[in-house]
Amino acid sequence: MKPTVIGSPLGGGVVPLGQRRPLIVKKFGGTSVAGIDRIRRIARIALECQRAGNDVVVVVSAMAGETDRLLKLAHQLLPLPDSRELDVIAATGEQVSVALTALAIQAEGGQAFSLLGHQLPVLTDKAFTRARIQWVEQGPIRRALARGQIAVVAGFQGVDAENNITTLGRGGSDTTAVAVAAALRADVCEIYTDVDGVYTADPRVCPSGRKLSAVSYEEMLELASLGAKVLQVRSVEIAMKYEVPVHVRSSFSEEEGTRILPREQVLEARRLSGLACERGQARVELLGVECSPEQVAELTDLLAELNVSVDMLCHARCSPESTQANINFTLPEGDLRRSLQSLEQFTTRLGARELRVSDGLAKVSLVGIGLRSDPGIAARLCRCLNQHGISVSGLVVNELRVSCLVDAAAADQAVRLLHDLFGLAGEAPVMEPMTSSAPA
Template sequence: MALIVQKFGGTSVGSVERIEQVADKVAGFRDRGHDIVVVVSAMSGETNRLIDLAQQIQDQPVPREMDVLVSTGEQVTTALLAMALQKRGKAAKSYNGSQVRILTDDAHTKARIREIDDARLHADLDAGNVVVVAGFQGVDEHGNITTLGRGGSDTTAVALAAALKADECQIYTDVDGVYTTDPRVVDGAKRLDKITFEEMLEMASMGSKVLQIRAVEFAGKYNVPLRVLHSFQDGPGTLISLEEEEDPMETPTIAGIAFNRDEAKLTILGVPDMPGVAFKILGPIGQANIEVDVIVQNVAEDNSTDFTFTVSRSELARGEAILKQIATELGAREVRSDSRIAKISVVGVGMRSHAGVASQMFEALADVGINIQMITTSEIKISVIIEEKFLELAVRALHSSFGLDAEPQEESAA
């Protein structure tokens, strides 16, 4: 039998009725002889309610006190789920992050896990208990409650699975797996049977919201098999693991199409082409803590250069103000901005052994009349910037071009 860590998000435990359903599912795994550790989020909407309460008192609450406040949401669901399991005749114990001693750094509201004391968990599991742990939280070396940031319960679950050397970490959510693209955009989007950590990281960073990026990074670092499953529907879900196909030629070229609407473009025109100009442009942007994504530089015959980069839309106004000041200092001709863009990416480890992915992508977009504004690549990803109004058309064209409508083979969950 297996040791399984299961995580249930806020919608999965959003009411007493749903907590009862989760208890039925967990009890079923116990009946099959599995050792179970359950990580739960706060009930849906609860964290936002607590934040609103705090902001009614202080415009900018002290981070330490915010962590004390918002960590209570998860503690409610741990206790209720333990009670529901006990009602079903299953021994269960609930713990908050400090009781398990999930040791973190002291960066309140965005702490990172340093280590986990798994002795108590192993003792409870050996005694036949289901262990229910509050996600999203830990404790620093001074005993202060800390939280891991939005989506931190995923990270808690993966970290516990790594510490306990669990056979699998199961993330239960409101979708039944990872899809080739957003089913709301492409009717023919298919659930993937499996995907690698690398592919999932790229998909998550490009806009797929199924898993928190930090959780995928953690799972990849410690080789924790992850499975995404629907909370209230049966099915094998999607397995995320280190393994690729044994024969690279059998690996699908593309795993999925990801996209992100939260993109804006800034361009500085007519900058003198000289050593260090890129730093003079991006240095102040970085110092302002504005994250830059895609970068393109074009050199003209008159020994000047046009420099373009993308930022999130929420940072556009601030970035444009900084860039205008830089333009004045450098003697540039003009600064332009555009918030009507989007990024679309094809992702797949199969790119390593299959040539022609870029040309196929560009041809598919050209066939439907979509112009590419910027291009960036990695070993397993090609991303392009296009006009936002063409985004859904582009996703459908690429999904079809790369043959992602084929049904995946299914694999049984642990």
């Protein structure tokens, strides 16, 4: 296990592994805390784990639909509300669920102590609505565990250096849970959700999708960043950096889920892991700009200032003899709306011939370690979609994924076609993953 440092040294001290009980972090999403009966259920799950001889930390999201309800109230007042105030509003959802969960544990005969983001604290940067964790203080959790309590931590929220409330973006409770697990050197971080693991494709779109028993950090990072909604991308980044064993499982069943592990523990049993689909994508093309890498650097600097993540970035000369080039990239439609004015101003400043925007797209991606050894996979993907009348408007290939842009209306069909083409429904692992030292 690597040193437990996230951004800066952690307070509270680290207890030597030989002198402590196993420590389990359990994260429960919005559907798991959607009502009192479900909160009682997760209280029993947490207590059962503690009574089995483990220290337990529970991280909870807001109750299902609550964050959307709160943000809708803000948008009734202003079409573009101040992001700082949005975070103040949104963070209240977790304040309710964390207290209810602590009370439910107490009602079941246990001891629990709730902690909000500023009470740990979870220190973040200043990027309101999508802040990044810099430091997790472990002292308050350690003290609660030492008292025999289950520590119940509010997910999704933190505090910046000026004591402003911040939130971590959609799915941010996953990131809170993994960051806490990394800080505490937890034996495992269990992510409880409304699905029972990671599938080769979304089973709601592709009924033949198959649950994976294990997947590597690298592949999970690709799947999460490309549209698989099981885990937030930054939670996987932290898990991989600090080697946190993650177990994705269902809140409503006792079945084993999917373990996210280092690649060597998965034994590279599958050539291809799965398909992800990210809808709501837009493509931006800057046509006729000066052919210089400096232009790309200026563009990426601008996007970083706007806190916009882009993909499928391409800079290509218009023709071999031309002094001009085209730059194109993809980004979520929501990010396009808030950055379009800045992009238009940037286009004018560059003296580009045209700024062209296309929306209503979806990015379909095939992920797996087998891509590095089979360059023909991209050709087979394109040929299959073209044969079924699905136009591919962009393609990116690297050692772990092939991504293509298709019309959003054709995305589901594309996923099903490619899932069948590459045999993902029947490509069972050659052997089970190596057992981890982490408790189940």
